[in-house]
Amino acid sequence: MTEIAHAERAHALLSASGAHRWLHCTPSAQLEATLPDTESEAAKRGTLAHEIAELKLQKVFSGLPTRSFNAALKKFKAHELYEPIMDDHTNAYVEYIQSIVHAYPSTPFVAIERRVDLTDFVPESFGTSDCIIIGGGKLHVIDYKNGQGVPVPAEDNPQMKLYALGALKAFSLLFPIEAVHLAIVQPKVWDTPSEWSISATDLLAWGESIKPIAQAAFNGEGDYVVGEHCGFCRAKATCRARTEHMLAAGSKAPLKPPLLSWDEVGEVLRQADGIVKWYEALKKGALAEVLKGGQVEGWKAVEGRGSRDYTDLDKAFAHLKEKGIDEAVLYDRKPLSPPQLEEALTKKVYKDLLEDAGLVVKRPGAPTLAKAGDKRPTFNDQVKPEDAFSAPLEA
Numbered sequence: 001m002t003e004i005a006h007a008e009r010a011h012a013l014l015s016a017s018g019a020h021r022w023l024h025c026t027p028s029a030q031l032e033a034t035l036p037d038t039e040s041e042a043a044k045r046g047t048l049a050h051e052i053a054e055l056k057l058q059k060v061f062s063g064l065p066t067r068s069f070n071a072a073l074k075k076f077k078a079h080e081l082y083e084p085i086m087d088d089h090t091n092a093y094v095e096y097i098q099s100i101v102h103a104y105p106s107t108p109f110v111a112i113e114r115r116v117d118l119t120d121f122v123p124e125s126f127g128t129s130d131c132i133i134i135g136g137g138k139l140h141v142i143d144y145k146n147g148q149g150v151p152v153p154a155e156d157n158p159q160m161k162l163y164a165l166g167a168l169k170a171f172s173l174l175f176p177i178e179a180v181h182l183a184i185v186q187p188k189v190w191d192t193p194s195e196w197s198i199s200a201t202d203l204l205a206w207g208e209s210i211k212p213i214a215q216a217a218f219n220g221e222g223d224y225v226v227g228e229h230c231g232f233c234r235a236k237a238t239c240r241a242r243t244e245h246m247l248a249a250g251s252k253a254p255l256k257p258p259l260l261s262w263d264e265v266g267e268v269l270r271q272a273d274g275i276v277k278w279y280e281a282l283k284k285g286a287l288a289e290v291l292k293g294g295q296v297e298g299w300k301a302v303e304g305r306g307s308r309d310y311t312d313l314d315k316a317f318a319h320l321k322e323k324g325i326d327e328a329v330l331y332d333r334k335p336l337s338p339p340q341l342e343e344a345l346t347k348k349v350y351k352d353l354l355e356d357a358g359l360v361v362k363r364p365g366a367p368t369l370a371k372a373g374d375k376r377p378t379f380n381d382q383v384k385p386e387d388a389f390s391a392p393l394e395a
């Protein structure tokens with residue numbers, strides 16, 4: 001049994017995808033609503049990948065005719081934001097869903113791009129779940145993420161838990177549901193999906209526990225709370241709370257002795273986490289304001305470094321060759337790196353032709369500073385003292 005719903009990917013004030021932010025910083029939702037919503041190129045690319053994934057699921061689960069499928073896929077592939085690797089990644093997502101469905105003795109219920117009502121727990125809220133599977137007392141909620149910048153684990157993920165609550169509301173009268181399995185397929189980050197499970201009873205109890213927080217967020221009440229979630233907030237550049245937090249980093253460190261202790265360094269790094277990105281976002285916002293005629297005290301727009309280009313590349317190179325310049329001087333021929341080739345050739349061809357032929361070696365990465373709670377194992381090798389300050393820092 002398959003249900004397809006082409007839900008509009010509109011957003012509620014308290015969206016499920018923003019839950020990790022408004023659950024921490026309740027006034028952020030109303031503040032965001034006062035700011036323009038600009039969609040980044042990465043977000044647009046993510047939407048395209050979702051559309052391709054949805055199309056593939058329609059073919060597999062609801063018998064979309066091959067002709068219609070091919071025509072739609074061709075259209076997506078002609079999109080300016082299409083990347084060949086999207087094909088591999090969306091295949092991985094579809095295969096994962098198939099593996100869950102095929103593990104059932106008879107076909108379970110499958111809903112694709114299902115809009116779910118979240119108003120039992122969050123005022124005026126709804127969301128669109130990429131894939132819902134129900135069978136044998138189990139509810140699976142699966143989400144595809146196209147990004148690579150920020151890994152999004154399924155564990156205790158509020159967006160996924162809200163989708164699951166919406167699915168419980170929509171389907172628990174039709175199907176008995178005891179266990180809830182959440183999975184995020186993020187192929188640019190993980191080789192295998194991130195999975196997490198919770199009982200339906202515990203999930204409902206969590207839903208009850210967030211009701212007052214969601215109500216405060218809806219009313220725009222509560223304190224501004226700075227944290228990693230700020231990186232996803234529309235107010236991240238000009239938010240006063242975040243600015244004060246950034247500028248206060250290190251201010252509590254004692255002036256004597258003259259050098260910070262390593263404990264203090266740890267605290268300053270923690271407080272100033274995200275300061276570089278925040279500063280860049282603030283500069284970008286100020287430049288946009290100045291360019292549209294506004295005033296940002298003490299700042300102005302100037303012309304950046306210019307560039308040179310050929311008036312006519314073919315003509316210029318023909319002229320150079322005519323004058324005896326060797327062609328080898330004119331072109332910079334560089335081999336593509338393994339990740340670039342994987343993207344150009346698709347994962348399978350890359351694996352067959354290079355990895356399986358033993359033509360690619362995996363080298364360990366350089367040590368990088370990460371937070372104590374980071375899931376990666378601690379780097380064991382001794383770092384030479386002279387390298388300590390050249391090692392990259394990572395938030």
Ligand code: SF4
Nearest residue numbers: 025028230233236239
């Ligand atoms: S930037 Fe951070 S502190 Fe400011 S409103 Fe957004 S989430 Fe809250």
